[in-house]
Amino acid sequence: MTTADFVVVANRLPVDRVTGPGGDSWRRSPGGLVTALEQVMKKVDGAWVGWPGRADLDVEPFDFDGTLLVPVKLSSDDLENYYEGFSNDTIWPLYHDVIAAPRYRRVWWDSYVRVNRRFAEAAAAAAADGATVWVQDYQLQLVPRMLRELRPDLTIGYFHHIPFPAYGLYSQLPWRRQVIDGLLGADVIGFQRVADAGNFARAVRRIHHYTTKASGITIPLQDGGHRIALAKAFPISIDADGYIELAERPDIQARAAEIRESLGNPKKILLGVDRLDYTKGIRHRMKAFGELLEDGRVEVGDVTLVQVASPSRERVQAYAQLRDEIELTVGRINGQFDTMTNTAIRYLHQSYPREEMVALFLAADVMLVTALRDGMNLVAKEYVATRLDNRGVLVLSEFAGAADELASAVRINPHDIDGMKDAIVRAIDMPAAEQGRRMRALRRKVLENDVARWTRDNLDALDVARQAKLREQASA
Structure with missing residues (x-):
């Protein structure tokens, strides 16, 4: 197999398999990580290791748009x-502050170890001598150490897209x-928030008593020496220019007007x-909006809430239960407050x-x-990027990673329903001048810290680690 100087390892390949009249083919996935790395992979001799998206699908490595894909x-x-069990019924709830109870099953853990080993071996086979390998996210936390054992010549990065919990939960x-050891196999360990990097460093100190200074973690080696792993925040972002281009298109602006018309042209649309x-606080949002209607502080016809909830992990019991609860809530609120011409939600x-x-985004007056807990929340940044007229209001949970950067949003604690209600009313009634002042500051931040900068900052840190490794080898 052809090898590559730069290898991304992620749970999924950056493509989806589609079946058409001419047979099966591959198309690029719409995900944020794919968008973030698309330009990088085109510029380098790159490979991407990941699951092809279907159970038991056995596919040989193939080239897609100049990138070697290794299924x-x-x-x-x-x-x-490994996926529905340990990744999404153990790690996901645990790392999101135990909003739902995590389950700890040994058979899930055993599968997680086996699958992580499979990914590590595939990455080791795909990487050229002295290559850089960048591992992505919580499904693959053991891969960095496994890779280091298989290929000590590699420079290894890891990026953690979700929160890392405080030690009392972890x-x-x-x-x-074992998970801490897996992550410490990386030379650079990236997190969304400074607080997440701090939680990780504290977990390392509690478990191993290693020295942690600034962003460096000193890891002792068997030969009596040591190496330094960098653990710091690299907040992820979006392709801001791509969203601006879409927002400028006349057909999309016309579609935004159609959406408002289809909703009965309310004075304000919440989205x-x-x-x-x-983890998204949809139930809390529905409760706050329902109470605003009950209190008479907002009225159907004046204000409509549009809620897009894309399907997710429907085979996991907690998600199926959540869907039932939200649909019942929507039905109750609409049944009580809808009119013949307007709907509440x-x-x-x-x-x-x-x-x-x-x-x-263009149709909505308030986002x-x-x-309740979010590694970043790119939707907040997407909304801001599209607001070309500097109008609109972002109401943002302080528990989303985006809150660290987007300081001009109207911040809320989603557990405080009364506070959220007041914030929604404030956003609905906000004068145009204040909207403009806040949105200009938000857009400046999103445009400065776009996905290209996120990628560049991560790769620069990996390059520093690679250069340090080369110096060590030269002096050995």
Whole structure:
């Protein structure tokens, strides 16, 4: 197999397999990580290791748009135990502050170790001598150490896209030491927030008593020496220019006007866009809006809430239960407050292409991001990027990573329903001058810290680590 100087390792390949009249083919996935790395992969001799998206699909490595794609086969048992089980029913709830109770099953852990080994071996085979390998996210936390054992010549990075919990929560994990050891196999360990990097460093100190200074963690080696792993925040962002280009298109602006018309041209449109996930605070948002209607502080016809909730992990019990709860809540509120011509909540349990999402952003006067815990929340940044007229209001949970950067948003604690209600009313009534002042500051931040800068900052840190490794080898 051809090898590459730069290898990305992620749970999924950056393509989807589609079946058409002419047979199966591949198309680029719409995900944020794919967009973030697309330009980088075109510029370098790159490979991408990941699952091809279907159980038991056995595919040989192939070239796609100049990138070598290396599929990792996963069985239905792997998906049930490694992915739905350990990744999304153990790690996901634990790392999101135990909003739902994590389950600790040894059979899930065993599968997680086996699958991580499979990814590490595929990456080791795809990497050229002295290559840089960048591992992505919580499904693959053991891969950095496994890779270091297989290929000590590699420079290894890891980026953690979700929160990393405080030690009081993290310590529940029966395999807490093994996961920390897995992550410490990387030369650069990236997090969304400074607080997440701090939580990780504290976990390292509690478990291993290693020295941590600034962003450096001193890791002792068997030969009596040591190496330094960098653990710091690299907040991820969006392709801001791409969203601006879409927002400038006349057809998308016309579609935004159509959306307002289809909703009865209310004075204000509130918008929520989320995966259907218990971390997103959708229930809290619905409760606040329902109470505003009950209190008479907003009225149907004047204000409509549009909630896009894209399907997510529907085979996991907590997600199926969440969907039932939200649909019941929407039905109750609409049944009580809808009129013949207007609806209180337009609930859309489906995914939409980016063009339609930008039209929704343009149509919305207020964006509600009410996450109970979120690594970043790129929807907040997408909304801001599309507001070409510097109008609109972002209501943003302080528990979303985006809150660290987007200081001019109207900040909320989503657990404080009364506070959220007041913030929504404030956003609805906000004067144009204040909207403009806040939105200009938000757009400046999003345009400065775009996805290209995120990628560049990560790769620069990896290059510094690689150069240090070369100096050590030269002096040995």
